[in-house]
Amino acid sequence: MPKITFFNLPEDKRENLVHAAKKEFARVPLYQASISNIIKDAKIPRGSFYQYFDDKEDAFFYLLNSHVSAYKMYxxxxLQKNNGDIFDAMIDFYTAIITEERENLQFLRNLFLNMTHRIENVMARSFGENDLNENFRKISNLINKERLNMQDEQELFHMMQIISSVTFHNIVKKFAGELPFDEAVHNYSTEIYLLKKGFASI
Amino acid sequence: MPKITFFNLPEDKRENLVHAAKKEFARVPLYQASISNIIKDAKIPRGSFYQYFDDKEDAFFYLLNSHVSAYKMYxxxxLQKNNGDIFDAMIDFYTAIITEERENLQFLRNLFLNMTHRIENVMARSFGENDLNENFRKISNLINKERLNMQDEQELFHMMQIISSVTFHNIVKKFAGELPFDEAVHNYSTEIYLLKKGFASI
DNA sequence: ATTGACGTGTGACACGATGTCATATACAAT
DNA sequence: ATTGTATATGACATCGTGTCACACGTCAAT
Structure with a gap:
């Protein structure tokens, strides 16, 4: 978490710094980003940066969290808009991600192509994974389970795990392969379809 | 790829260097590894390292590739041992990965907890993903398709994509969560079972 | 008005890591 | 011996990080 001094900053100065950081993390992934670039761009002295953040990662995860919060709400x-149909909702969500604009898109690209477990964890936490936590319950309650083959909450949980694995992977593929939009959506839809249908007659 | 001089090295010196590199990459993930540590451990001068490798990554991917080749064969x-049953084979394979020993285990741990797309690509290439390439065909030929619901090679390809996404993710979870062996296998088996069964009545 | 306490701003600096380069060395071929 | 080619070496320039001693500004107490 950023330090108190960061939040005490006058709004314009804070936003300026945030924008500089975002720009750097849109340019290159976390481990290649340089504080020097951020402070040069934000026109603040080196010492000030460390007045606001512990280090590079601190700034990065601050940005990441705000992104993630927004996506979580979205x-x-x-899911509601799709009347609890998790599959249709996922496809909508997937297309939204890959349709992001410019700087956001670059940020996401660097994010997904360099998806460390630590980063994935931050994302998944809000996406309803991890434990049978509050987030998962919230999502679970919205899901229409009528046509689902899930026996209990455990299975539902694992189903969500699988769906998110597959979704992450498809986003990575899209960003890595520079696939055209249609092809990316088609691939993802195919995989979602296969998940619904199942792989084998048991 | 390492340079020719690396391969021209007398075997003992080369293995010594390889071992030092492996040790460093078992200690920390790629982006935190330091060449200084490797050369100190291998007792070679700095310049020599650059005689053999382009940089840190070059050394890392050399090691990774040899690992991957071994796993590919395994x-x-x-898959053959399981008479083409891809699901049982995956569970065997999964347990083999998480049962690795000491230095290998640490290497794998750092690998999976910091799975960049570039790294994943190297791994997946040999695991039969990516294109409908030679590797995929080799695996496809070994798979018993009798009880599979796949309509064509395209669907089979996507099925393999899904399986590998889920497998990767389970390995990461295991390494990150320090799950006990039994629990990890149980989770993975559940997810494989759900994949076979399918999520929904369409 | 002066003092002191506190939060904040600043940039010089020490440290450590990287990649290069000029020079040294080994060894083979003539 | 001489020349050529491949390899070895470590000092060095460069760059990025995180820290620290000091400067500054504000505000409340005196």
């Missing part, structure tokens, strides 16, 4: 809305 | 054997 996901819940999408 | 996977094919496992």
């Amino acid at each position: 996901f819940l809305e999408t | 996977f094919l054997e496992t």
